[in-house]
Amino acid sequence: MNKNEVLSAIVAALEADVEALRRAAQIAYEAATAEENKAENKYDTLGLEASYLATGQARRAAEIRQALLTYQQLVLRDYDPTRGIQISSLVTLEDEQGDQRRVFIGPEGAGLKIGHGPQQVTVITPRSPLGQVLIGKRLDDEVSLVVAGVAQVSAVVAVA
Structure with a gap:
C-alpha cells in the first residue's frame, strides 16, 4: 500500500465515520425531543440524557469532519533525507x-x-x-x- 492509497483509505474511513456519527446524532436528537421522553418529574432524566448524548455525538462528528477536511487538503510530500520523517511520511x-x-x-x-x-x-x-x-x-x-x-x-x- 503506497501513500496515495493510504491517504485515500483514510479519507474513505473518515467519511464513513462522519456519516455514521451524523446518523447516530440524529437518532439521539430525535430521542431527546420525542414527546414520550418529556420529563414527568425531576427524576425522569431520559430526555436530558439523550440530549447530552446528541450533543456529544454532534461534537465528535464535527471533530471528524475537521480531520476529514484536513486530509482532503493534505499534500503528500516525498521523503527528504535532509528533513527526515515529517507529516505525510x-x-x-x-x-x-x-x-x-x-x-x-x-x-x-x-x-x-x-x-x-x-x-x-x-x-x-x-x-x-x-x-x-x-x-x-x-x-x-x-x-x-x-x-x-x-x-x-x-x-x-x-x-x-
Whole structure:
C-alpha cells in the first residue's frame, strides 16, 4: 500500500465515520425531543440524557469532519533525507524480534487503522509519543520508546 492509497483509505474511513456519527446524532436528537421522553418529574432524566448524548455525538462528528477536511487538503510530500520523517511520511519500523509495522504520520486521526495483515497501516500524529520520537528521524535510525516501563527499540527500515 503506497501513500496515495493510504491517504485515500483514510479519507474513505473518515467519511464513513462522519456519516455514521451524523446518523447516530440524529437518532439521539430525535430521542431527546420525542414527546414520550418529556420529563414527568425531576427524576425522569431520559430526555436530558439523550440530549447530552446528541450533543456529544454532534461534537465528535464535527471533530471528524475537521480531520476529514484536513486530509482532503493534505499534500503528500516525498521523503527528504535532509528533513527526515515529517507529516505525510509512511514509515516501516522493525523491532528487535524482526517484526515490522507501518505507520503513517498524519495531522489528525490518531489510532485509525487502514488495511489488514502485513499491509495494515496505523495513523499516528506528531503529538503522539511515537510521533514525537519519529519526527526528524531518518532511514536506518533507531527509535526508543518506553511503554509501561519497558523500553521498546525499533529501527526505521523504510520511509516513503
